[in-house]
Amino acid sequence: MIDKITKYQKYLLGLAIFLSLTAVSITVNEGQIKLNFKSYPLFMIFLVVISIVFIIIFIQVKNRQLKILAEGIKSKSEERKDGSTFSLNTLTFRQKTVYDLILDGKSNKEIMAELFIEQSTLKSHINQIYKKLNVKSRKELKSQQV
Numbered sequence: 629m630i631d632k633i634t635k636y637q638k639y640l641l642g643l644a645i646f647l648s649l650t651a652v653s654i655t656v657n658e659g660q661i662k663l664n665f666k667s668y669p670l671f672m673i674f675l676v677v678i679s680i681v682f683i684i685i686f687i688q689v690k691n692r693q694l695k696i697l698a699e700g701i702k703s704k705s706e707e708r709k710d711g712s713t714f715s716l717n718t719l720t721f722r723q724k725t726v727y728d729l730i731l732d733g734k735s736n737k738e739i740m741a742e743l744f745i746e747q748s749t750l751k752s753h754i755n756q757i758y759k760k761l762n763v764k765s766r767k768e769l770k771s772q773q774v
Contacts, residue, residue, distance in 0.1 A: 651675035
């Protein structure tokens with residue numbers, strides 16, 4: 629059902645706005661402002677309720693689309709070039725920074741200078757990256773980058 633609604637979702641929001649504005653539409657005649665459906669309060673409430681339902685449906689469709697998009701991005705980020713999977717999400721922020729600098733071709737000295745860390749700290753980060761990503765060298769790490 630939602631798949632069929634997705635096709636026409638762009639019209640849902642417009643229709644909801646139109647119905648809401650119709651419910652509270654006014655007429656100005658000779659300086660007098662008149663609510664068009666003042667004599668039909670149930671009809672006004674009905675139009676507003678219908679427009680709220682359309683907005684809820686629109687939000688549900690958007691949430692579903694975002695969920696599908698997020699799943700697609702997640703699966704793409706977990707694919708290696710050789711078809712096996714790993715997750716960069718397991719790396720800490722600092723490990724991810726070191727990982728990115730390694731992929732940029734930086735040497736250990738350059739990484740230490742850029743991050744203001746000691747060699748032992750850098751080697752600890754690199755060893756953890758290798759362990760989490762199941763690689764044994766920089767060459768292997770670079771060849772398996774996403």
